[in-house]
Amino acid sequence: MRRSHAEDGSSWENPDLSSFLEALSAWIDDADGWYGNTGRELPPGGDWTFFARALQAATVYE
Numbered sequence: 001m002r003r004s005h006a007e008d009g010s011s012w013e014n015p016d017l018s019s020f021l022e023a024l025s026a027w028i029d030d031a032d033g034w035y036g037n038t039g040r041e042l043p044p045g046g047d048w049t050f051f052a053r054a055l056q057a058a059t060v061y062e
Helices: 002-011 017-037 048-057
Strands: none
Touching: 017 048
């Protein structure tokens, strides 16, 4: 992600730290909807896959 941001961070929906962290928080709050819409089960305590999805989502989540 660091390399992606360095190469083309301006194409991210949330290119600066403040907006990225806000989007990360919002996606985590709404994650149950994403998991439900994709037919997956929300991990009860989270896991590394959940965290990776959240980080990736924060690059595009509004």
